[in-house]
Structures are given as structure tokens and as C-alpha cells.
Amino acid sequence: xxVKKNIPLCLPKLPTTEKIIPYLKKIDASRxxxxxxxxxxEFLLRMAKLFHIQPTQITTASSGTLLLELCLKAMxxxxxxxxxxxxxxxxxxxLAIINAHLTPVFVDVDPVTQTIDPxxxxxxxxxxxxKGEIGAVIVVAPYGMPINVKDWDNFxxxxxxxxxxxxxxAFDTVLQLPQMRVSKTPIMVSLHATKIFGVGEGGMxxxxxxxxxxxxxxxxxxxxxxxxxxxESLGTNAKVSEYTAAIGLAALDSWxxxxxxxxxxxxxxxxxxxxxxxxxxxxxxxxxxTCNIIVxxxxxxxxxxLENSGVMARKWYxxxxxxxxxxxxxxxxxxxxxEYLRKSTLGLPFYLNINIDDINTVIDQLAIACAICA
Numbered sequence: 001x002x003v004k005k006n007i008p009l010c011l012p013k014l015p016t017t018e019k020i021i022p023y024l025k026k027i028d029a030s031r032x033x034x035x036x037x038x039x040x041x042e043f044l045l046r047m048a049k050l051f052h053i054q055p056t057q058i059t060t061a062s063s064g065t066l067l068l069e070l071c072l073k074a075m076x077x078x079x080x081x082x083x084x085x086x087x088x089x090x091x092x093x094x095l096a097i098i099n100a101h102l103t104p105v106f107v108d109v110d111p112v113t114q115t116i117d118p119x120x121x122x123x124x125x126x127x128x129x130x131k132g133e134i135g136a137v138i139v140v141a142p143y144g145m146p147i148n149v150k151d152w153d154n155f156x157x158x159x160x161x162x163x164x165x166x167x168x169x170a171f172d173t174v175l176q177l178p179q180m181r182v183s184k185t186p187i188m189v190s191l192h193a194t195k196i197f198g199v200g201e202g203g204m205x206x207x208x209x210x211x212x213x214x215x216x217x218x219x220x221x222x223x224x225x226x227x228x229x230x231x232e233s234l235g236t237n238a239k240v241s242e243y244t245a246a247i248g249l250a251a252l253d254s255w256x257x258x259x260x261x262x263x264x265x266x267x268x269x270x271x272x273x274x275x276x277x278x279x280x281x282x283x284x285x286x287x288x289x290t291c292n293i294i295v296x297x298x299x300x301x302x303x304x305x306l307e308n309s310g311v312m313a314r315k316w317y318x319x320x321x322x323x324x325x326x327x328x329x330x331x332x333x334x335x336x337x338x339e340y341l342r343k344s345t346l347g348l349p350f351y352l353n354i355n356i357d358d359i360n361t362v363i364d365q366l367a368i369a370c371a372i373c374a
Contacts, residue, residue: 007358009312010289011351012193014200015250023246032242036221039245046252047204051175053182056210059217061238064168064190064203067216068096070238071186071205072136074215075162077102081135082331084128086116087322088338089140093166094321094330102135106322106332111340114142118155124333125159131331137163141180143281143316144169144196144288148179149187156185164188171197172259173286174206182206191248196262196289197255199248202240261352262287268356269348272363278370290316291350293366298373299346305369306348311362316347 023039030038040060048055061067072083079101085093087106094104105128110117116139128134137155141147144167152163167174168190174180180187184207191202205216215233218225223235251258269291270282279294295302303313319342321327322335349362 006310007312007349007354007362008351009314009347009349010194011354012198013352014193014198014247015254019250019253020246023249024243027242027246034239034241036239037242037245039242039249040240043245043248043252046249050252050255051182051206053206053208054210057182057206057208057213059205059213059220060240061203061205061216061220062240063201063238064188064192065092065096066220066236066238067188067203067205068093068138068164068166069100070216070219070236071164071188071212072097072100072102073234074212074219075136077135077162078133081133082128082131083136083138084116084121084134085138086140086338087320087332087335088114088142088317088341089166089321090168090317091321091324092168093138093140094327097138103132104327104330105131106327106330106335108333108335108337109341111337113147114145114341115140115147118151122155122159125161128333134161137161139163139165141165141167141170141173143290143292144171144173144286145281146170146173146177146180146286149181149183149185150179152185153183168192168203169195169288169290170286171195172288176286182208184208186212194289196287197251197258199244199251202244202248258352259287262289265350265352265354265359268359269350272359276363276367276370278366289350291348292316293346293348294344295346295370296340297343298370299342299344301373302366302369303346305372306365309365309368311365312349314347315342315345317342317345
């Protein structure tokens, strides 16, 4: 049975014009529109306070993808060396690796945590080294799921291999969980409109390594340092404008209220999915902006059935990066868990202001789809 209307998968909601206007008036008064303006500085100060870090331990760029690329470049890793990363991620991760002049090597993830196990990777390093010199690792916190930052600090200390954490969807997870507190290993958090805290486009890098922050910041500004117009390195223009900062400040003003709204929706979904006995990634410990379920080997069939009924659904990571045309010839280990996850993980409609009637419709249609596809 087709529902009366299509229920979209994702419907981003940023601060309204009314909430942004006070900051736009400040831009009008200052006539400072980009280049580390006062609103961006205020945004960084407030973010640092929110994450309980120093202002020198955070920087921004015009996208999270660029931050991954520039962080790799800031680490001065030998060109064409290998960068280990999961195939179970969004394509931005390996694209950043290639654009940083490194070679991605796809490895498998744990089927439960959906991320790389640091101890297993450490044990496999000698085998991976046969493929080439290992320059770095990018670990992914999928859908905002937690990983233990200290474990990766220890991995780097023991192996000498630098690590970056792609925590694009983990804004709230980094805030809430002690195991994801900012440490030496740099953490990239996306500020894309689809995330739980968004500004439209942008990203943040968080680390206690202030020298790394300074170098990344320089690379976002043509390689300039300390306001001296001398390019010391091969940078680019990845600056965040004052208009983006204005949206960010307005979003910070309402963050507690926004988070409460997300939490209420997540709780409603969680209760209904539990009644259906369908495994999901919701938890009371942290929040993200996607609703993902685990339906073993039925993700494609259920997605098609749902969409035929007017309920949009998506495999957010598609079939894994190794199935994208551009990565068909990429280096990779055996990926059995990734293959399982790509056939089993499905995103359902989830966004601010989705009403309870639509959530109930999603659940009803999901129950029908599961029965049809059983």
C-alpha cells in the first residue's frame, strides 16, 4: 500500500533568518566578510568552550573533506605512501587521501562497531607493509558511532604511524562520551547541513597538538602564517566566511534546544524499532542525524519495497568505497564484514520536525517490507 505522501529521507534544518540577522548586522557594521573575521573567532572560542578544549586546539575549513586532506598534508607524509582506511565509509575519506598524494588501502571493519580495530590493525601492519610504505591511517566513526581515541593515540605511539579520526557525523558523540574526548589524535567533525549540528558547509579539526592545528590553519590560507603574506607551504583557499560563522553562532545559541528535539525523535524511533525487534544504531548515550537499521542481507530489497510505498530509504555508504568506479583498482584486503554491512545497513527517514504520524508510517511500512522480504 502506497502512503498518501512521500516521506523524505533527510530534510536539513538550519537556524532561521530571524536568528541569523543579529549576526548579519555585525558583519554589516564590521565590513569584515572573510579572512579570520571576528565572528569566526567568536565561533571558535565558543566551540572550544563547548568541547572543553583551548581555542588553540581547534580550527575550521570550508569542508570536512578538505580538512582531512590538509591534515594529511600538514603531517608531512611521504608522497605516494599508503594510507590505511576502511572501505566502509563515505567516498570523501579516500578522495581526501588521494588528493593529499597518498594511496588508499581499504581494510575491513569490525561487524559490530563498524570501525577498524586498532589491535588487529597493529597485528596486520607487517602484512600490509608488503603493499608499500605505510604513511598514515584514517579511522572512521561511522554514522557518529564512538571509537576510543586513546586507543589510537597508543597505536600511533607504538607504531609511529600517524592517525586521523574521521568523525564527520560524531559532533554529539565527541561531546558526550569520555572515550572520544579530544586528545593528540586529530578528530575531524563535519558541519555539513545534514549533520546534527550544521552550518551549511564546513568542518572542524580538534586536537591537543597545537602545532598541527597551526599548520592546518596555514594551509587553509594559501600557506600564510601569522598574518605574514608569505606562502611557506603549498596551501589552498579553504577559509570559512563570516556568513558561515554567523549561521554557526546562531546554531550554537539554540544547540541545547536542538539537541533536545533530536533526542526526543530518537527515543520515539528507538521504542518503535525495539517493538519490531529490528536492530538499530540508536542509543541513549549520543545522538546523530541518521536512523540506521541492520537487516541482514535485506537492505536493498527492503529499501526498494519502502520506496515503492512512498517511504524514502538509503544505504548511506552505498556498497562501500571499494565498489565505486574510481576505486575499483584500489589496494584492499579481504572485506567480508564490509560486504555484510553493505548488504545489511539501511537508513530510514530521520530529521528535525518529522512528526510522529510519519514515524509511525515508516515503522508500519517497514514491518510490511520485512514481511515481504523475509
